[in-house]
Amino acid sequence: MSAAPTSSLTLSVQRINAMVLRYLYLLRSSWPRVLDLIYWPAVQLFVWGFLQFYVAQNSGFFARAAGMFIGAVLLWDILFRGQLGFSVSFLEEMWSRNLANLMFSPLRPFEFVAALMVMSIVRLAIGMVPVTILAIFFFGFNLYSFGFALAAFFLNLILTSWSVGIVVSGVVMRNGLGAETLAWTVMFVLMPLTCVYYPVSVLPAWLQGIAWALPPTYVFEGMRALVLEHTFRADLMLAAFALNLVYFAIAVAVFLALLRSARRIGSLLQSGE
Amino acid sequence: MCGIENHRFEPRVPVSFPTIDVDRLCKVYTSKGKVTRAVDDISFALAPGTITGLLGGNGAGKTTTIAMILGLLEPTSGHARVMGAEMPRERYRVLHRMNFESPYVDMPNRLTVRQNLTVFGRLYAVEDLRERILATAAELDLSDLLDRPTGKLSAGQKTRASLAKALINRPDVLLLDEPTASLDPDTADWVRSHLERYRAEQNATVLLASHNMAEVERLCERVIIMKQGKIEDDAAPDVLLRRYGRDNLEDVFLDVARGRGEASREAAQ
Numbered sequence: 001m002s003a004a005p006t007s008s009l010t011l012s013v014q015r016i017n018a019m020v021l022r023y024l025y026l027l028r029s030s031w032p033r034v035l036d037l038i039y040w041p042a043v044q045l046f047v048w049g050f051l052q053f054y055v056a057q058n059s060g061f062f063a064r065a066a067g068m069f070i071g072a073v074l075l076w077d078i079l080f081r082g083q084l085g086f087s088v089s090f091l092e093e094m095w096s097r098n099l100a101n102l103m104f105s106p107l108r109p110f111e112f113v114a115a116l117m118v119m120s121i122v123r124l125a126i127g128m129v130p131v132t133i134l135a136i137f138f139f140g141f142n143l144y145s146f147g148f149a150l151a152a153f154f155l156n157l158i159l160t161s162w163s164v165g166i167v168v169s170g171v172v173m174r175n176g177l178g179a180e181t182l183a184w185t186v187m188f189v190l191m192p193l194t195c196v197y198y199p200v201s202v203l204p205a206w207l208q209g210i211a212w213a214l215p216p217t218y219v220f221e222g223m224r225a226l227v228l229e230h231t232f233r234a235d236l237m238l239a240a241f242a243l244n245l246v247y248f249a250i251a252v253a254v255f256l257a258l259l260r261s262a263r264r265i266g267s268l269l270q271s272g273e
Numbered sequence: 274m275c276g277i278e279n280h281r282f283e284p285r286v287p288v289s290f291p292t293i294d295v296d297r298l299c300k301v302y303t304s305k306g307k308v309t310r311a312v313d314d315i316s317f318a319l320a321p322g323t324i325t326g327l328l329g330g331n332g333a334g335k336t337t338t339i340a341m342i343l344g345l346l347e348p349t350s351g352h353a354r355v356m357g358a359e360m361p362r363e364r365y366r367v368l369h370r371m372n373f374e375s376p377y378v379d380m381p382n383r384l385t386v387r388q389n390l391t392v393f394g395r396l397y398a399v400e401d402l403r404e405r406i407l408a409t410a411a412e413l414d415l416s417d418l419l420d421r422p423t424g425k426l427s428a429g430q431k432t433r434a435s436l437a438k439a440l441i442n443r444p445d446v447l448l449l450d451e452p453t454a455s456l457d458p459d460t461a462d463w464v465r466s467h468l469e470r471y472r473a474e475q476n477a478t479v480l481l482a483s484h485n486m487a488e489v490e491r492l493c494e495r496v497i498i499m500k501q502g503k504i505e506d507d508a509a510p511d512v513l514l515r516r517y518g519r520d521n522l523e524d525v526f527l528d529v530a531r532g533r534g535e536a537s538r539e540a541a542q
Contacts, residue, residue, distance in 0.1 A: 018395030025388045026381065029422070097379040101438070104343040105396045106369040260347075263361060265302070268345045269336070269377065 011114065015107050019115030023089050024122070037085075037127035041077045045131050048073040049139040068227045069197065070141040075223055076196045077128060079157045079216055080187045085123035086116045086165030087172075087183035094177055103268045109259055113252070116169070117162055124158075149226055152237040153219050159244035160215045161187075163251035170258035174267055196220050215240040215247065291318035291354075292446055292478035293342060298351035300337050300502075311337040313502035314351070319495075321445075322476040324468070326489035328522075329499035330530050335482040336377070338499070339448050342480070343373055355446055367446070369397055374439035375450035376432070382424025386415060386434045389423055390441055397442035409437045412467065428455035436464065440471065447471075449481045453488055461485075465492055486522040496522065498529050505529045517541055 027033055052069040093099045102112065135141045143150060168186055172179045193207070194216040200208050211217045218240035222233045262268050300312040312334040319325050327335045340346035341353045344361030352359060358366040380389045387406060394402040410416045413433045418426060423434055432455060439447060452468070453461035465488060472479055483489050489496055490510050498506045498513075506513060506529065510522060517525045517534070518541030528537040 012398075014398060015396050018392050021395070022381065022384070022388075022392040025384050025392070029383045092381070096381040096383075097377075098381050100345060100373075100375075100378045101380065101393070102396075104345055104364075104368060104371070104373055105393065106365065106398070107396050108365070263345065263347045266300075266337070266340065266346050269340050 011108070011111055012106075015111045016114045016118070019102075019107065019112065020118050020122075023092070023115070023119045026092060027123075027126075034126060037081075037123055038130055041074075041081065041127050041131040042134060044073050044077060045070065045135055046138070049135065049141075052139070067139075067141040068224060070135055070139055071143065071146075071223050071227055072196050072220060074128070074132060074135065074143050075153055075157060075219060076191070077131070078124065078154060079161050079190070079194075081124050081127055082120050082158045082161030083165045083168070083187050084183065085120035086162055087168045089116050089119040089123070090165075090169040091172065091177075091180060091183060094172060094180075099173070100269050109256065113166060113255070116165065120162060120165065121158070146223075146226060149222070149232045152232075152234075153223060156215050156219050156237060156240040156244055159241075159248055163244070163247040164190075166248075166251040166255045170255040174258040174262045174265075176267060176270065190214060190216060193217070194220060199224060213243070215243045218243075290321070292321045292356055293317075293319040293480060294352070294354040295338070295342070296352040296354070298338065298341060298353055299349045300334075300341060300346065301349040310502045312341070312348075315499070315502075315504045316351075317497055317504065317507060319478050319480060321478050322472065323495065324472055324479040324481060324493045326493035326496045327480060327482040327499065328484075328486075328489060328496055328526055329482075332501075333499040334502040335499055336375075336450060337502075339373070339375075339450060339480065339482060343371070343448060344368065369442065370444055371446040371448070372397075372439040372442055372444040373448045373450070374432075374435045374452055376454050377450065378435075379431075380423050380435060380438060383422055385420050385422055386410070386426070386437070387419040389434070390419075390437060393438050394441050399442050405441065409440055413437045413440075414463075429457060429460050432456055433460075433464070436467075443475060445475070445477055447477050447479045449479065449483075451483055451485075452481065453483075453485060461488070468492060486526060490522050498526065500529055505534060515541065 048069045052067070093102060132143045135143060146153065164187060168183050171182060193211050194214050195203065195211055200211050200217060200221060203211055218236040222236040225231045225233045225236070295315060295317050298312055298315050299310070302309045302311060315334075315338065327338065329335050337346065341348050342355060342360060344364035347361055354360065355371065356367050358364065384392070390406045390409065391402065394405060399405050406419070407416070410419050413436055415430070415433055415437055418430055418434070423431065426434060432452070436452060439449070449468075453464050456464060468479065469492060471477060481489070481493065494509055496508065496510055496513055497504055506516070508516065513522065513525050514520065517528055517537040519525050519528070519537070528534045
């Protein structure tokens with residue numbers, strides 16, 4: 001028996017790997033789960049891709065802004081699927097009534113969260129890589145041509161998705177599967193506010209303040225600047241990153257508070273509603 | 274009562290260096306103004322290398338007590354200490370030396386038994402994991418089932434797989450909630466023998482919640498009977514039988530559960 005460090009802040013790569021392995025075993029055993037990762041982003045791509053074709057044929061502006069919709073839908077999917085990848089991996093523990101097994105094991109909350117973050121990227125890669133290739137093939141839109149900008153977009157979007165995923169997982173852990181719907185719907189609140197398909201200037205003035213408080217808004221504005229003006233707005237990316245650090249810290253604090261509350265009310269031993 | 278002087282039951286077995294030390298433990302739930310005392314001021318101490326049975330009807334507070342010992346549930350007041358670590362505050366000092374098996378907790382159904390044991394073995398930092406899995410599977414007659422999805426096992430096979438998970442880290446403290454539920458008598462007997470052997474070889478401390486009185490009588494050198502969150506009695510099985518003037522623990526349990534405990538004790542005296 002090996003000696004165990006006693007702090008809840010200690011991170012063990014072995015335990016994080018164990019959890020990642022657990023989710024990889026699950027994906028490997030279930031092709032519908034893998035199919036689900038690809039199918040909806042592909043449907044979204046075709047809907048918006050053909051819409052972009054149509055409006056480009058009838059509008060000079062959209063003809064110049066080729067790829068704006070497709071770029072937006074792909075970046076939105078990084079945000080949405082990133083959160084879903086995090087939350088669904090957590091939900092798997094609730095569905096399989098395995099959460100208590102993990103909570104009385106030596107697995108620390110930060111290790112659990114780290115494993116969920118890794119799985120969010122794995123699931124995102126399984127879903128998005130084929131779809132981005134389809135975008136090149138069908139619509140001549142190469143997301144990877146964004147180069148360094150894509151890395152900045154991705155980092156900011158995935159950080160936001162993890163913050164939302166962490167809070168949603170905490171709420172489900174504290175309140176049971178009755179709160180599961182949040183995992184599927186909460187991100188859509190951000191869709192109109194983060195201005196995925198239109199510039200912030202379209203919003204009423206009072207709503208623009210809220211929009212600028214959300215990191216993805218900076219990413220979508222940055223993407224439009226890149227597509228329309230061929231300019232990489234580093235200032236927007238830095239502002240988004242600073243906001244993301246704040247939101248991530250808040251999300252972790254909320255998760256720990258919800259975990260303490262779950263330990264107080266006894267919901268760790270139950271995985272029901 | 275929790276937080277109020279009412280030490281109705283004193284632990285009967287003094288233990289110098291307890292592995293599990295439960296001291297005036299309380300768990301109170303409040304919902305819409307209604308107060309429920311799930312565990313109400315209980316104290317006991319378990320010596321190393323002993324098997325203790327926790328008996329009680331549904332809602333007696335057995336699972337709540339075990340959850341507080343595991344650190345899954347925060348006590349309202351009092352203390353649950355395992356190998357000196359205050360639970361849940363200091364749980365990471367000892368969780369790697371503990372394990373738990375319960376029909377209320379499952380392993381992921383889509384994973385094979387081997388995959389589940391691999392994941393939990395890694396979480397518990399088990400050395401020579403491959404060999405340990407093979408040895409545990411052999412001990413629990415699971416060798417032929419290692420590559421079968423856990424969800425496709427029969428109820429009895431699932432219980433053995435859960436037990437394999439509970440033993441994968443060779444725990445010094447093992448908490449079991451109805452470990453032989455849904456097993457046929459032959460397999461249940463075999464599992465009991467295995468637990469006895471494990472305790473003897475490992476000098477493990479085992480706390481066993483069960484509704485199976487024959488099982489408790491056979492395995493446990495001490496029995497704690499709970500009712501409505503309180504400890505109603507605590508003694509060795511043979512002492513309980515004499516105290517209540519009964520031939521078997523089932524009758525003792527029924528006396529306590531149906532409120533005839535006091536009368537039976539007086540009659541026996």
